[in-house]
Amino acid sequence: MTVSLTLDGVSASYGKTRVLEDLSLEVGAGELVSLLGASGCGKTTTLRLVAGFLAPDAGRIRLGDRDLTRLPAHARDIGLVFQTYALFPHLTVLDNVGFGLKQRGLGRAARRAKAGEMVERVGLSGFADRYPANLSGGQRQRVALARALVIDPPLLMFDEPLSNLDAKLRVDMRVEIRRLQRANGTTALYVTHDQEEAFSISDRVAIMDRGRIMQLDAPEVLYSRPANAFVADFVGFDTLLPMRAVAEAGDAVRVRMEGGATLDLPRSDWTVPAQDFLFAARADGLLVAREGAGIPARLGLRTYLGRAYQYRCETPAGELIANGPLSQPMEPGETAVLIPNPEQCCLLPAET
């Protein structure tokens, strides 16, 4: 049975500091949603509220048709994987995995059988009688995962589960997590500060800042069509230029940027959202060329990226970063134009 998780107008505070402001979120049945953001953005608080380790000041938390808001943590039936793994150091791997089953009143034999099966499923067959202290980081992570999965919870939650592993293992484990979550069809909430991790395993990602969700969308949408400057900056648009539409120029809109330079954006490629707006681009989205319709620039330091050259460029609007083709290396000091590629740039409404 898969159910959805609903947070409805949840607010929370530590003492006088508000950490969550009227947050609403729905994780669909069988869906994996990540909460992504820098530390202090409220993602872990959200998870702890759902787990029942914190109580909200306002709002409701529902899992399917069960209202969790006032339920104590131990009655919520949620599988949770901790950043620190939180394995019980005094119990063997098998007993760690069996802990939740014991709380559910399973007899010793049934418990050992079921826990043993799960230990096998996460690939730790030979380690059932070991203590956590004698396991590697990756093995501990698997035990934590097995322990959360074996109780067959309607909701799985992960609190930065991979941040204590090395890079290679991190990639393997996230694939493993996604595989197991898919196989069980369990609804899941995943907290991380690692963008690549969140994008790679989630159905949808919520990018959070200062206790609010800035955008909740599929990774592809977030990556290419951020809804605001915060998200654009977060997903790596390193050029964010304020611009103003000043005139019509045939089939194009003429816009002026800071420093006075103007640029014509053809209507067929661009939709200007308002008179004042933000132009957002990654280095890949600004092509360095000798001539064309673009932002005039004087080239500075050139670095080699493997697939392209990257240039620091002096422009009337300040220093911008842009890429140029390997076939036409240009030297520092040359003048050039930076041509925006409509596929890889966004025009965002200006922030008020």
Place this chain on the structure above:
Amino acid sequence: MRRRIHPALVGFAALVFLFLLGPLVIILGASLSNTTYLAFPPEGLTLRWFENAFEISAFRRTMVTSFSLATLGTLLSLAIGIPAAYAMARYRWHLPRFLGNVFVLPVLVPEIVLGFALMKSVATGLDTPIYTTLLVGHALLVLPYCVRVVGASLAQFDFSVEEAAVSLGCPRWRAFFTVVLPNIRGGVIAAFVLAFITSLNDVSISIFLTGPGVSTLPIQLLAHMEQFFDPTIASVSVLLMFVTVVVMALVERTLGLTFLAR
């Protein structure tokens, strides 16, 4: 938004702290009572029992003895304990492991047994002067604190810093005083404080080693209690508690009170 502890447990803990601090408050009250017997709550307030404590020469004498004993005994113990702790931290692999246990023997052997053995073998056997035996006994008593606490500090110390000083041309002995010692200051202060208080309050060793003309304050208090039961004892007790307060304040200023929690 934090989870709460059960109120019954909080109530119980409150009673425990009342139990821990109440008796000390009672002593403070009794020492101020304007009565010839120990009364609490005090009946009328006076400081005359504190005056009395200083007028009784036995108390005056033993206060001086106790403070000098605690100071000298602790310094002596630190003087030999710091090098030992340093050797064990710096040259672990050159020294047998049981050495660490040897230095804590004085807390493993019951104090009262140690006191008796010192009296029998040293004070009587070698006929050493009373004060000397007391000094040796107290230095021995506090040695475990000195070695252990300084040792814990040294365990945190990165000896490559000392090597850096030597590589810059500083002689070994000077590197110890200018580089190592300032970095383990906290441990040395803590060891001094713990050792000083332990020595100052000691009964079990001193009870065997005091003799005609030389006694310590706690032993004198015990003797006084057996004959008189007036607020003077309470006032001397308050003075001893005051020393504890001063010591704790000292620790707080230099190391922070969280240090005491460890």
Place this chain on the structure above:
Amino acid sequence: MTDRRLAWALATPALLLVALFLGLPILSTFGTTFTTDEGVFATYEAFFTSRFRRAVLWRTMEVALITTAISVVIGFVTAWVVARAPRNVKSLLIVAAVFPLLTGVVVRSFAWLVILGRNGILNGFLEGIGVIEEPLSMLYTQGAVIVAMVYLFVPLMILTLVGVLDSIPEDLTDAAASLGATPVATFRQVVLPMAVPGLIVGAVLVFTGSFTSYATPQLLGGERQMMMGTFLHQRAMVTFDWVGASTIAAIMVVVTLSTVYAMSRLAQRLNPVAG
């Protein structure tokens, strides 16, 4: 000078202090108990055949065990509350526990003399509210000694256990709850097993401390509640029976050291994590 020699040179003064003023005196004390004219184990036979001496040993064990049991319970509950208290309250409570610990044994025992005495505060209070008409004699009873000893050792127990409980990460109790463990189950299946090694350390400190105490039984127990410590002192300094006193000393050392040894073995066995 080689490192090895330097190491030994630095450690030697402290080693000498322990060897000359602890090792030799203790060994010579033990020696005298085996070298009497009556035979090798005569002094021990005499000790264990005397009903009075056996009673002293038994009483000391009993007092020490009861003191330990009460201190463990009181200390654990209090330490639990202290460990979970907000930071500023917590440091205040720790100071409140350290203060009595740093105050001398004589002063703290004296307080109970004032409280439990015939004209003491407790009798005064009970008479005042009309519970009793005649003052109770509470001093020089086993109860008085135990109360004062518990008073002496509870702070030690609290501080030891706060350290232990603090070292149990909150994530662990959270994890237990997320797996469906009620607070009681979490306590029994997670907190208690993890605190056992610390509990044992605390219990050993309290047991050996009360087993070998002198000032408290002297002041609150007197002749009637003679314990090993006061008995040793009486033999040595009042009747000048040094062989008898040495025998008592040897028995005390054997009991304390074997307790320490047995309990540290037990702590190791109950702590699979360390192994």
